[in-house]
Amino acid sequence: MPATLKFGFHDFLNAQPLLVPLETTAHEADFEMVKDVPARLADRLHAGELDLAMIPSIEYLSHAAEYRLVPGACIASRGAVDTVLLVLRGEAESVRTVALDERSRTSATLLRILFEEVFPPEVQYSRTHPDLAHMMRTCDAALVIGDQGFSARAHNAGWTVIDLSQRWWEQTGRAFVHAVVAVRREAALTPEMLKAIADAPNRGRASMDAIVRNQVEKTGLDASVVRDYLENKIIYTLGEEEMAGLTLFRDLCFQKKILSARPELQWAAPRTG
Template identity: 35%
Template sequence: MSKVKIGVFDFLNAKPLIYAIEKNRIQHNFELVYDIPSQIAVKLLNKEINAGLVPSIHYAKYSVKYRIVPEICIASRGAVNSIRLYFRKDLKDIKTVATDISSMTSVILARIILSEKYDVRPKFVAMKPDLIDMLSQADAALLIGDHALFEKSGYESYIDLGDEWNDLTGLPFVYALWVGRRESLSEDDIMALINSKEYGTQNIDVISHEASVKYGVDFEFCKSYLTQNLYYDLGEAEISGMKEFFTYAFYYGVIEFIPEIKFYEFEKKTTKK
């Protein structure tokens, strides 16, 4: 059987969802295709991959084509620690923001937060994620994922956009989802993605240990990021947060209508112990 190509990104925050597939700890029929989140979205749109872990705003833009895999997301319920808007002047005075080329969703989140909470509507320019370079060319800089989490310059003037969103709405924020076309994933594929999440979230210690060696950071730092900042269950509260985000995105002219949240239909098979 030919492999199902799924797009993923190599940030620590995605590891709990993909570790079991990378290491073949579960049954699956996937070939992993690695790229930055914004490019995974492009690859999915161009049908270069069958499904992918994509920025949530990509689903909102093209929802009529797509379905969401149930039960899984990358979300925060407050501070996320890896979606940071750095600034070098009072946020109320910024005119330009350099944004990480990896990001799609957080660029829109930044726009909403800056307008709603700080009453500014700056210009956004996508750049490579180098903080010092970005701040030499713009008043503020958005970094996401590992680029923010392991940022080395020690620059401390930033706001955490997960925190800001929670402050604005009281809701979780959903950054990424497994998305594909209706016919692109079988029930077994969907089950494999759910099993992979279960394996990953039950093996956070192993993932944190490997990450601490790979990135040269503390085990506890990785573990607390993966358990205190990030949440992988797509529940009612996360869906409400996502709907609220899509509603703002609509009012800001990013999407043409507020999309329905449509899931793949599948019958969950319970494995006998």
């Protein structure tokens, strides 16, 4: 009997079409699902507390020698995503201070790639709790991620809101991969485990009506907003276009010395025997 593997996953709105089907097949596939925020999942995977996890792409790239990339599932976007936003009080060229959502890692790296040459050289970053009103009281700009992004445009305080996924798409023509499933090298996956992950996007789409109803009750968002976000803004399958986007992100991180090496992206292979 194979050992049960601890599978970390975040519980944000964008994860539901993967998380819901994975939770229903977890026992059969010998997974124990563990929920936490993305940054903490990355820390716990690195510490060996988890065997595999959905983690920010930059965390996978930073530890690619220790992990393998699990095929089939991801969280990605092509164009506007609504939940990775740069909010500005003035022009980007005049920004001196930027508040970063403390949960952001990949998004903070994306901000640096897109705006490093736009912001003044002396710009200062600080990580803080994701409270947009407080962030904008104390800084010239704020990076907001996750479900809080839906409320950013509603503040109507004369701020400029830039969707970083849209900016990436306009500049590169590539998908942006926000998060991937990574597995520790020593944690072998069975074919059943790999199939459960690969099947999750299609099973999530098949359960979308129930997922939307549940998330409307949980978030208070309008059903049309939730459905549009989950069906049209987020991509859940790690396909060729997503891999091309992830590879470009890796290369740009290396060019800008965010990564000290250009890691090889290696797939997890099924356990045999």
